[in-house]
Amino acid sequence: MRQRxxxxxxxxxxxAVVLAGCARxxxxxxxPEAERILDVTEILVIAGGAVALLVVATWVVAVxxxxxxxxxxxxxxxxxxxxxxxxxxxxxxxVLPGVVLTGLFVLGxxxxxxxxxxxxxxxxxxxxxxxxxxxxxxxxxxxxxxxxNEIHVPTDTDVDFRLRSEDVIHSFxxxxxxxxxxxVPGRVTSLTxxxxxxxxxxxxxxxxxxxxxxxxRMRIVAQEPDDFAAWADGQTRPAQAPEGPEEVRGREVFLxxxxxxxxxxxxxxxxxxxxxxxxxxxxxxxIAAGTLPLDESNLRAWIDNAQSIKGGARMPPQDLPDEELDxxxxxxxxxx
Amino acid sequence: xxxxxTTTERxxxxxxxxxxxxxxxxxxxxxxxxxRYLVTAAVFLFxxxxxxxxxxxxxxxxxxxxxxxxxxxxxxxxxxxxxxLLFMVPAESAFANYFLPLMIGARDMAFPRxxxxxxxxxxxxxxxxxxxxxxxxxxxxxxxxxxxxxxDEFSPGRDMDFYAIGVIFLxxxxxxxxxxxxxxxxxxxxxxxxxxxxxxxxWGIVAIAFMILFAFPSFTVAPLMLELSRALDMRFxxxxxxxxxxxxxHLFWFWGHPIVYIQLLPSTAIVSTIIPVFTRRRLxxxxxxxxxxxxxxxxxxxxxxxxxxxxxxxxxxTSFFSAVSLVVVVPSGIQFFAWLATIWLGRPRxxxxxxxxxxxxxxxxxxxxxxVMVALVPFDSLAHDTHFVVAHFHYLQAGAVVFxxxxxxxxxxxxxxxxxxxRGVARLGFWTTFVGVNLxxxxxxxxxxxxxxxxxxxxxxxxGFEVPNLLATIGSYVFGLGLLVVLGDLLWSWRNGxxxxxxxxxxxxxxxxxxxxxxxxxFARLPIVRDRYPLWAGRTTxxxxxxxxxxxxxxxxxxxPDLHHEVALTAGPEGDPQQVRTMPGPSFxxxxxxxxxxxxSIAMLLRSANLVLTACGLLVVSVGAWFWPRExx
Numbered sequence: 029m030r031q032r033x034x035x036x037x038x039x040x041x042x043x044a045v046v047l048a049g050c051a052r053x054x055x056x057x058x059x060p061e062a063e064r065i066l067d068v069t070e071i072l073v074i075a076g077g078a079v080a081l082l083v084v085a086t087w088v089v090a091v092x093x094x095x096x097x098x099x100x101x102x103x104x105x106x107x108x109x110x111x112x113x114x115x116x117x118x119x120x121x122x123v124l125p126g127v128v129l130t131g132l133f134v135l136g137x138x139x140x141x142x143x144x145x146x147x148x149x150x151x152x153x154x155x156x157x158x159x160x161x162x163x164x165x166x167x168x169x170x171x172x173x174x175x176x177n178e179i180h181v182p183t184d185t186d187v188d189f190r191l192r193s194e195d196v197i198h199s200f201x202x203x204x205x206x207x208x209x210x211x212v213p214g215r216v217t218s219l220t221x222x223x224x225x226x227x228x229x230x231x232x233x234x235x236x237x238x239x240x241x242x243x244x245r246m247r248i249v250a251q252e253p254d255d256f257a258a259w260a261d262g263q264t265r266p267a268q269a270p271e272g273p274e275e276v277r278g279r280e281v282f283l284x285x286x287x288x289x290x291x292x293x294x295x296x297x298x299x300x301x302x303x304x305x306x307x308x309x310x311x312x313x314x315i316a317a318g319t320l321p322l323d324e325s326n327l328r329a330w331i332d333n334a335q336s337i338k339g340g341a342r343m344p345p346q347d348l349p350d351e352e353l354d355x356x357x358x359x360x361x362x363x364x
Numbered sequence: 365x366x367x368x369x370t371t372t373e374r375x376x377x378x379x380x381x382x383x384x385x386x387x388x389x390x391x392x393x394x395x396x397x398x399x400r401y402l403v404t405a406a407v408f409l410f411x412x413x414x415x416x417x418x419x420x421x422x423x424x425x426x427x428x429x430x431x432x433x434x435x436x437x438x439x440x441x442x443x444x445x446x447x448x449l450l451f452m453v454p455a456e457s458a459f460a461n462y463f464l465p466l467m468i469g470a471r472d473m474a475f476p477r478x479x480x481x482x483x484x485x486x487x488x489x490x491x492x493x494x495x496x497x498x499x500x501x502x503x504x505x506x507x508x509x510x511x512x513x514x515x516d517e518f519s520p521g522r523d524m525d526f527y528a529i530g531v532i533f534l535x536x537x538x539x540x541x542x543x544x545x546x547x548x549x550x551x552x553x554x555x556x557x558x559x560x561x562x563x564x565x566x567w568g569i570v571a572i573a574f575m576i577l578f579a580f581p582s583f584t585v586a587p588l589m590l591e592l593s594r595a596l597d598m599r600f601x602x603x604x605x606x607x608x609x610x611x612x613x614h615l616f617w618f619w620g621h622p623i624v625y626i627q628l629l630p631s632t633a634i635v636s637t638i639i640p641v642f643t644r645r646r647l648x649x650x651x652x653x654x655x656x657x658x659x660x661x662x663x664x665x666x667x668x669x670x671x672x673x674x675x676x677x678x679x680x681x682t683s684f685f686s687a688v689s690l691v692v693v694v695p696s697g698i699q700f701f702a703w704l705a706t707i708w709l710g711r712p713r714x715x716x717x718x719x720x721x722x723x724x725x726x727x728x729x730x731x732x733x734x735x736v737m738v739a740l741v742p743f744d745s746l747a748h749d750t751h752f753v754v755a756h757f758h759y760l761q762a763g764a765v766v767f768x769x770x771x772x773x774x775x776x777x778x779x780x781x782x783x784x785x786x787r788g789v790a791r792l793g794f795w796t797t798f799v800g801v802n803l804x805x806x807x808x809x810x811x812x813x814x815x816x817x818x819x820x821x822x823x824x825x826x827x828g829f830e831v832p833n834l835l836a837t838i839g840s841y842v843f844g845l846g847l848l849v850v851l852g853d854l855l856w857s858w859r860n861g862x863x864x865x866x867x868x869x870x871x872x873x874x875x876x877x878x879x880x881x882x883x884x885x886x887f888a889r890l891p892i893v894r895d896r897y898p899l900w901a902g903r904t905t906x907x908x909x910x911x912x913x914x915x916x917x918x919x920x921x922x923x924x925p926d927l928h929h930e931v932a933l934t935a936g937p938e939g940d941p942q943q944v945r946t947m948p949g950p951s952f953x954x955x956x957x958x959x960x961x962x963x964x965s966i967a968m969l970l971r972s973a974n975l976v977l978t979a980c981g982l983l984v985v986s987v988g989a990w991f992w993p994r995e996x997x
Contacts (some may be wrong), residue, residue: 052828053815054746068742069813076733083700083729090708098644099709100872100900110648116705117649121656121698129690129736136740137683157518191676196513197609199674199749203815207745210675212610213512214603217676230827234674234749234817236506238513239433242820318824339433 053203058250059223061206068139075128086120145188145220151179152190155198155211157237158244158341159304159317164260165190173264174292176304177317180249182256183226189219196238202231202248210235223250232318239340245318259311266295267307267363278359281352290342293363303343310364316341328357372888378929379471379884381950390950392476393884397483398462399780404487405455406851411494412446413844415439420804420840423833426825436821437504442494444507445527448623449534450490452761455769456630457482457541460569463776464545466875466882467563469554469891471931472947474547477954477990478540484958485537492965493530496523503527506819508620509590511601511612516594525594525969528587533965535584542576545569552931554874556893557939563873563896564647567654568633571661572626578665579626583619586612595971610675617668625664628760629657631768632699632728635721638775639703641871642718643710646897649702656695656702663692673744682741689739696732700725715869716790720771723798724764731759734809749819751832752812755805762843763801770797770850777854778864782880785861789853797846803839807832872897890932893939953990960986 057063150166163174181187191200193211201208206221233244270276283297290302312322319338320326332353334343381387419439422431465473473479496502501522505514514524549570592598599605601612640647669685712718734756738744747753778784811832823829867876876899878887895901929949935942960982967975
C-alpha cells in the first residue's frame with residue numbers, strides 16, 4: 029500500500045516525460061500555419077479515438093454476449109430485416125461514418141482556405157540534389173541576395189516562399205512552421221509561413237530525391253525583425269576581404285583551383301552557379317545541407333573529399349596540397 | 365458403388381497430370397497453380413521481410429552505419445516492389461486460384477492454360493526483377509519510381525530498367541489472372557448458384573478482378589513511357605520538352621491507389637468468410653457487404669490524387685479528392701459493422717482462423733482511422749511522406765492484409781493439406797506476430813508527427829527520433845519471429861498434423877464438400893446449389909448434405925466414359941446449366957510463351973534491336989503453337 033504514492037509519482041513523471049517528448053516537430057508548432065494543422069490533428073485524434081473506442085466496445089459486447097445461437101438454416105438468402113442487423117450495419121456502417129466524415133471534410137476545407145500571400149517578403153528556394161539554393165527576391169530595404177540551406181526569417185511576418193527544383197522532385201518541409209510543399213521541375217509552387225517566436229526550426233527534404241535524400245536537411249532561423257534586418261543587411265554586402273597572409277593565400281587558391289567553377293563569392297568570383305553561394309559562408313552553422321557543423325576540421329574534410337562524407341553529392345574530391353587546403357579553409361572561415 | 369468407383373478412377377485419369385518433371389511443367393490444374401503461387405509468394409514475402417529487417421536494423425539508432433545510403437535505397441525500393449507486386453497480389457491469386465473454382469463448384473478455371481501462363485509469367489517477372497541483385501543493378505529509385513529521378517540523367521545504369529520492364533512483364537500475369545477469375549465466376553458456377561448465392565470471398569475476387577482490368581493498363585503505359593524515356597530518349601516527363609513530372613504521378617497513382625484495395629479486399633472478404641463459420645451464423649448483411657466491396661472497387665478509382673496533396677495542385681482538386689477519400693471509408697464501415705453484427709448474434713469460437721480474423725479487424729480499424737486522418741489535406745501536409753504514413757499503410761498492408769491472408773491460410777490449411785495445425789503453436793505465432801506488428805508500427809506514428817521523413821537512410825541524433833525507432837526495430841524482430849513461428853507451425857503440420865477430414869470447421873461453402881486435399885477433378889459429381897451456404901442449409905447431421913444435391917451422370921452428362929475432361933457451363937444470374945465443355949488439358953505452351961516473354965524482357969533490357977526482333981518472332985511462333993487447333997479439341 030505504501031508503494032502507491034511512489035507509483036503515482038513515477039507515473040506522473042513518466043507521463044510528463046512522454047508529453048514533453050511529444051512536443052516535437054508538428055506537435056510543437058511555432059507559427060500559425062502549423063498551429064492550424066495541429067488543431068486539425070487534435071480534432072482528428074479525438075474523433076478517430078472516439079470511433080475506435082466505440083467500435084472496440086461494440087466488439088467486446090458482441091463477443092461476450094451469448095448471442096442467439098446457431099443460424100444455419102436454409103432459405104434466408106434475402107437481406108434480413110432484423111432490427112439488430114439493420115441497426116448495426118446501416119447505423120454503424122453508413123450513418124456513423126457519414127456524419128463523422130462530413131464534419132471532418134468541412135473542417136479540412138475550412139482549414140485549407142486562407143488569404144492570398146502579401147508578397148512583402150519573398151524568398152525563392154531552388155532545390156538541388158542535395159542542397160537548397162536560397163534567394164531573397166524581395167526584402168524591404170535591401171537588394172536581393174543569395175545564400176544556402178539556412179533560411180533566416182523575421183518573426184511574426186508572412187514569408188512567401190517560391191519553390192522550384194532544377195533536377196528531381198524535392199519537398200520543402202519544416203514541421204514546426206508549416207505543412208510540406210513539393211518542388212517539382214517545371215513548376216513553381218508556393219508556401220506562406222510565419223514564425224511566432226525566435227528560434228531554429230529543423231527542416232528536411234520530404235520527397236525521395238536520390239542517394240543522399242537523408243542528408244538534405246535545412247533550417248529556418250527565425251529572428252526578431254531588427255535582428256533579421258541586420259542579418260539581411262550583412263548578407264547583401266560583398267564578401268569580406270581576407271585579413272592575414274594565409275587568408276590572402278586562401279583566396280588565391282579559391283581562384284586558381286576548380287572552386288570558382290561551381291561556387292560564387294560575391295566581389296571575388298561570381299560565375300559559379302552549381303554549388304552554394306559562399307559569400308557569407310561563415311555566418312552559417314552547418315555545411316552540406318545539415319550534414320556537418322561548420323568548423324575547421326569538418327570544412328577541411330569536406331573540401332578534401334566530400335564523397336567520403338556524402339557520396340553522390342556534386343562536390344568532387346579536391347586533392348589539394350595541405351598548405352593550399354589550410355589556406356583555403358582559413359579564408360572561407362573568414363567569410364563572415 | 366462399382367460405378368462410382370469407376371467414375372472416380374476415370375475422372376482421376378482424365379484430370380491428373382503425367383508423373384515426373386514433365387507433368388510438373390505441363391500441368392494446368394488450378395490447385396497446382398494456386399499452390400505454386402502460394403509458395404512463390406511466401407518466398408518473396410521472406411525476401412521482402414529480410415529487406416525490411418535490414419532497413420529497420422539500419423534505423424535502430426541515429427547514424428547506425430549498417431547500410432550505405434545506396435544499399436538502403438535499393439532495399440526500400442525492392443521491399444516495396446516485392447511486397448506490393450510479388451507478395452500480396454500473388455498471395456491473393458494463390459487463394460483465388462485454389463479456392464475460387466472449389467467455392468463455386470467448378471472443376472477448373474475457365475482458361476486453365478492461361479492460368480498456368482499467369483503463374484509462369486509471375487515467376488519469371490519476379491526473377492527478372494531480382495536479377496539486378498546478381499548483375500549489381502538493383503533498382504534504387506523507389507517502387508513509386510518518380511520521374512525525373514528515375515530517368516537516365518539521374519539514374520544511369522540498368523537499375524530502373526529492371527524495374528520498368530519487370531513491372532510491364534508482370535502486369536500480363538495479373539491481367540490474365542483477372543480475366544480468368546471473372547470468366548470462371550460468370551460461366552462456371554455450379555448449377556443453381558445464383559448471384560445471391562455466390563460466396564463472399566468470390567465476390568471479393570470479382571471486385572478486384574474488375575479493378576485489375578481497369579487499373580493495370582495505366583501501370584503498363586506508365587512504365588512503358590518510362591522505359592521509352594530511358595532507352596529512346598522520349599521525354600514524356602521532361603518539362604523542358606513539354607512533358608510533366610506529374611504525368612507519371614497521375615498514371616502511377618491511378619493504378620497505385622486501386623492496388624491497395626486490390627490487396628485489401630480479398631483480405632476483408634476472407635474475414636467475411638471466416639466470421640460466419642466461427643460464429644455459426646450466416647453473414648449479416650451479405651448483400652450490403654457485396655455491394656460495399658463493389659462500391660470500394662468503383663470509388664477507389666476516384667482518389668488517386670490524395671497521394672499528390674502536397675504537389676501544389678489547386679485547392680478545388682484537392683478538396684474533391686479529399687471528399688472521395690473520405691467516402692471510400694463508408695463501404696469499409698459497412699463491412700466492419702456486418703462483421704460486428706454477425707459476432708453480435710453468434711457466439712465466437714476461438715480457433716486460429718478466427719484469431720487472425722479478429723487481428724485483421726483491429727489492425728484494419730487502426731489503419732483505417734489513420735487513413736481518414738491523411739485524407740484531410742491540412743493533416744496530410746504534415747503527415748505526407750513522413751513515418752506517419754509508413755505506420756498508416758503498414759497497419760493496413762503488413763497488418764490487415766497479412767493477417768487476413770494468414771486467417772485464410774489457417775482456415776484453408778486443412779483443405780490444402782488434409783491436416784490440421786497445432787493449436788498451441790498457432791496461438792503463439794498469432795500473439796507474437798500481433799505484438800510485433802503493433803510494436804513496429806505504432807511508434808512510427810509519433811516519429812512521423814515529430815517530423816521524421818520517409819525513405820531516409822539515416823537520421824541525425826538529437827531530433828527525438830531515437831525512441832520510436834528503437835521500439836520499431838525491436839518490434840520488427842518480434843514480428844519476424846512471429847511469422848517464423850507461423851511458418852514452422854504450417855510446415856510441421858503439413859507433414860505431422862492430425863487428419864482434418866473434408867470439413868473440420870463445419871463450414872458451409874462448397875470447397876468443404878470435397879475431400880481434403882481435393883482430388884484432381886475437385887468434385888466427382890457436380891453440386892447443385894440451393895442456398896448461399898449449401899453445406900449448412902437444412903443440415904441436421906454432419907453426413908446430411910441438406911440443400912446440397914449432387915448431379916448424377918444423367919443430369920448433366922458429366923463424366924461419361926469417353927469425354928470426361930469436362931466442365932459444366934452455366935448462364936445468367938440464376939446459374940442455369942447451359943452446356944458441357946471439354947477443357948484443355950496439360951500443355952507446355954504456357955511455359956514456352958512465358959520463357960519467350962522473359963527473353964523479350966532481357967532483350968529490351970539489353971536494348972538490342974536484333975534480340976528484340978528475334979524474341980518477337982519466337983513469340984509469334986510460340987503463341988501460334990499454343991493456339992494451333994488439335995484433334996478432338
